[in-house]
Amino acid sequence: MMQRPRWAMPVAAIALIVATGCGGVQDRASAQADATPQARVSDAAPTRAPAPSPSATPSPTASATPLEFPDGLEPARVRIPAIGVDASVIELGQQDDGTLETPEDFSETGWWQGGPRPGQLGAAVIAGHVDSTSGPAVFYDLRNLRQGDEIVVEGVDGGTVTFTVDHLEQHAKDEFPTSAVYGYTRDPTLRLVTCGGQFDRSLRSYTDNIVVFADLANS
Numbered sequence: 187m188m189q190r191p192r193w194a195m196p197v198a199a200i201a202l203i204v205a206t207g208c209g210g211v212q213d214r215a216s217a218q219a220d221a222t223p224q225a226r227v228s229d230a231a232p233t234r235a236p237a238p239s240p241s242a243t244p245s246p247t248a249s250a251t252p253l254e255f256p257d258g259l260e261p262a263r264v265r266i267p268a269i270g271v272d273a274s275v276i277e278l279g280q281q282d283d284g285t286l287e288t289p290e291d292f293s294e295t296g297w298w299q300g301g302p303r304p305g306q307l308g309a310a311v312i313a314g315h316v317d318s319t320s321g322p323a324v325f326y327d328l329r330n331l332r333q334g335d336e337i338v339v340e341g342v343d344g345g346t347v348t349f350t351v352d353h354l355e356q357h358a359k360d361e362f363p364t365s366a367v368y369g370y371t372r373d374p375t376l377r378l379v380t381c382g383g384q385f386d387r388s389l390r391s392y393t394d395n396i397v398v399f400a401d402l403a404n405s
Contacts, residue, residue, distance in 0.1 A: 255303075257303065266335070267338075268331060269330055289314070295324055302374070304339040311379060331398055348403040355396070
């Protein structure tokens with residue numbers, strides 16, 4: 187029986203992760219109702235999935251392209267020249283209460299360590315804040331990326347892997363494209379996630395998510 191890669195997880199569980207937000211801290215600005223809000227990425231923790239039937243998932247060895255980094259890179263920085271991003275990447279795991287950790291520094295991004303590493307088969311996911319109480323945050327201009335723009339992920343060992351933007355999507359949080367973002371892909375891909383749409387002050391949350399879909403650049 188074929189098994190999913192170690193990072194696979196049920197669609198229902200993933201939906202909980204992304205449906206409510208884009209990766210902020212625990213509402214430290216609650217006392218500043220008129221301040222710029224924090225974006226949120228998740229309110230639930232990732233879980234592992236049981237092995238599916240052989241027909242459910244393609245073989246993880248099905249990539250048609252030889253991989254420079256078959257095990258991916260443990261990310262340290264992400265650079266997006268088109269929008270002036272050059273930011274550190276931290277690991278996002280689970281907190282004691284089961285919620286997904288999020289960057290405390292609004293200039294940092296976070297890689298979901300329950301998923302593939304950048305450059306590894308599958309969809310690596312990096313999330314970042316859109317803004318903070320003091321102004322724009324690391325992924326404020328994510329919505330301005332265009333097809334063909336480069337995203338360079340640097341590993342802790344100094345190696346780099348480059349992706350090119352395929353397209354952007356914007357979805358209401360209750361219509362988040364879970365399978366498209368976190369689902370299995372036959373080649374290394376990258377997803378960048380932040381908040382978008384309008385800010386609902388009553389909920390202290392943005393209405394939408396913006397997702398950048400990027401593919402491994404041709405070597």
